[in-house]
Amino acid sequence: MIKVLLADDHAIVRAGLRRLVEESSDMEVVAEAADGHEAIRLIREARPDVAVIDLSMPQMDGLEVINRIHPEFPAMPIIVLTMHAGNQYVVRAIEAGALGYITKQSAPEQLVKAIRRVAEGLRYLTHDAAESLALRFSKGRRGGSALDDLSTRELQVLRRLALGNTNREIAEAYNISIKTVDTYRFRLLKKLDLRNNAELSRFAIQHGLIEP
Numbered sequence: 001m002i003k004v005l006l007a008d009d010h011a012i013v014r015a016g017l018r019r020l021v022e023e024s025s026d027m028e029v030v031a032e033a034a035d036g037h038e039a040i041r042l043i044r045e046a047r048p049d050v051a052v053i054d055l056s057m058p059q060m061d062g063l064e065v066i067n068r069i070h071p072e073f074p075a076m077p078i079i080v081l082t083m084h085a086g087n088q089y090v091v092r093a094i095e096a097g098a099l100g101y102i103t104k105q106s107a108p109e110q111l112v113k114a115i116r117r118v119a120e121g122l123r124y125l126t127h128d129a130a131e132s133l134a135l136r137f138s139k140g141r142r143g144g145s146a147l148d149d150l151s152t153r154e155l156q157v158l159r160r161l162a163l164g165n166t167n168r169e170i171a172e173a174y175n176i177s178i179k180t181v182d183t184y185r186f187r188l189l190k191k192l193d194l195r196n197n198a199e200l201s202r203f204a205i206q207h208g209l210i211e212p
């Protein structure tokens with residue numbers, strides 16, 4: 001049996017994912033997490049064979065979970081789950097150690113196949129994710145988005161600011177100082193040629209980092 005952990009902040013989404021997994025006779029859900037902190041705790045306790053992690057969780061996003069847990073459990077395959085087919089996090093997630101990347105829309109058709117594939121140590125990407133990777137790494141080209149010039153931490157801070165998190169909340173989420181958050185905010189405004197948090201929020205919505 002393939003032991004699976006599901007991490008998503010929406011109970012109804014987790015219920016749907018659980019049903020998909022447990023319809024297969026070769027896998028079972030051994031733990032469910034509603035946020036990033038809980039995901040890390042349950043991964044350590046349940047030791048799943050595969051972790052399915054939503055990118056857009058509160059308190060600690062999925063990318064941060066991968067950054068923290070992959071060095072501790074490098075042999076455990078991780079599948080990233082996202083709302084957005086062209087999500088800008090795809091390259092960062094793969095670089096952080098994820099083996100799979102699927103959208104919630106494609107989960108009914110692809111989740112079980114993705115779990116089986118990464119459990120064998122193979123990569124599983126949606127078509128759009130594979131195209132994003134190919135575009136990002138093709139010789140002489142970048143992804144064509146202003147987001148490509150942002151570091152992973154800048155991208156995370158951008159999303160948090162766009163969601164309305166305070167500098168203190170962001171500092172606590174990533175274990176950095178409030179002054180460091182201020183520095184990231186200044187860099188974001190400069191790199192993206194924006195003036196304030198409201199424009200950062202509009203930018204994030206336009207680029208699919210948060211829901212409108």
